[in-house]
Amino acid sequence: MDITAPQVLVVDDDAEIRKLLARYVQEQGFRVLLASKCAEVHERIVTNQIDLIVLDVMLPDGSGLDLCRDLRAARSNIPIILLTALQEDVDRIIGLEIGADDYLGKPFNPRELVARIRAVLRRGIIARAAPPAGVLYQFDDFVADPSTRSVRGRDGADISLTGAEFDLLVIFLDRPGRVLSRDQLLDLTGRSHGGVLDRSIDVLVSRLRRKLSRDGAQPMFKSVRNGGYQFSAKVSMPDGPA
Incomplete structure (x- = not known):
């Protein structure tokens, strides 16, 4: 096994499912660790x-x-794919609201799980590769630094964003003033594989609105009827770290 291959932690209380997933995911070129409960997850991460x-x-x-x-x-930014037997869209959306990067309903085909693993990891690689080092985005009272994948206010306070939230924010920062449809945003974030809800974009935008809101300020993310979303704040790119 290639020691440089991505390492996936599979967490499920069913021993047979863990064994099945471990074998299949390993066959697709990943390293695999297993856990059956929450306490073991914390141990594996440490x-x-x-x-x-x-x-x-x-x-x-x-x-x-x-x-x-x-x-x-x-503030762990390890990508998370939830496995859920919950059938209601609202229940799955809760997972996205609390920071999951994707979800997959049971029962599922292991091939689809591997496809989603690759998609989530690929989004992270793309996000880390661009824009060039040293580029900062200044917008409203915030500064976003792609090199550290961090956002802070003018007072220096860090704004905690998940990986999916940061990726979506950068997409808007690269296209200020443009109206972007949900389909475009799904494509740009790499979330357009089968089964992903348009609502996942709505959830991410809602979370960004909440985390980047300021009392009395105009909303940065405008909803456009039958269109999608528009980032209305002015964006500048000052030289060097702010």
Whole structure:
């Protein structure tokens, strides 16, 4: 096994499912670690370099949703794909709202899971590769630094964004004033593979609005009827770190 291959942590309380997924994901060229409960996930993260987590929602010592929320609260940006038996769209959207990068409903084809793993990892690689080092985006009272994938206010306070939120923000920062449809945003974020809801973009925009809102300020993300979204704030790119 290539020691430079991405390492995937598969978390499921069903031993047979863990064994099946581990074998298939390894056959596709990934390294795999396994966990059956929340406590083991924390142990694996501390002792290993994890590139992506495949996380079941139902675990014996807690909810995968709560674990996802805790990881994001701790500012972990490890990509997370949720495995869920929940059939309602609203339940799946909750997973996206708390910071998951994607989800897959049970039962599923392992080939689709691997396709989603590759898509999520590819989005991260693309995001890290561009724009060039040293480029900063200044907008409203915030500065975004793609090299560190961070956003901070003028007071220096960090704004905690998930990987998916930051990727979407940069797409808007690169296209200020343009109306972008949900389909365009899905394509640009690499989330356009089968089964992804248009609502996932709505969820991400809603989260960005909440995290980047200021009392009395005009909204940066405008909803355009039958169109999509428009980033209305002025964007500048000052030289060097702010």
